[in-house]
Amino acid sequence: MIKWEFFRRRRRLNIDSWLSSSKIKSYDDFCRVLRDLGVVVPSIDVYEALIPVPKPKPKPKPKPKPKPKKTKNHKNEKPTEPTVVDGDYIIGDEAGLDD
Numbered sequence: 001m002i003k004w005e006f007f008r009r010r011r012r013l014n015i016d017s018w019l020s021s022s023k024i025k026s027y028d029d030f031c032r033v034l035r036d037l038g039v040v041v042p043s044i045d046v047y048e049a050l051i052p053v054p055k056p057k058p059k060p061k062p063k064p065k066p067k068p069k070k071t072k073n074h075k076n077e078k079p080t081e082p083t084v085v086d087g088d089y090i091i092g093d094e095a096g097l098d099d
Contacts, residue, residue: 002039003040
């Protein structure tokens with residue numbers, strides 16, 4: 001039988017994929033697979049170090065309340081200047097219309 005460390009280094013073993021492809025769900029499954037392969041079974045501490053610890057899901061951040069839209073300050077705007085067309089004064093949107 002070969003030692004676990006030698007087996008792991010010799011095979012350049014990707015632990016995550018090997019555990020999932022071998023359907024290893026517990027330490028007993030781990031021991032069974034290694035014995036079948038002729039590998040000395042390491043301690044349960046080694047097995048627990050191999051198992052990835054699931055990360056807790058972060059709590060979603062509360063959405064901030066929408067701020068009220070600012071209204072334009074009409075004090076700073078220039079007033080609409082009248083447009084002169086053929087001697088007639090036209091104010092605003094009417095300036096672009098042809099009659």
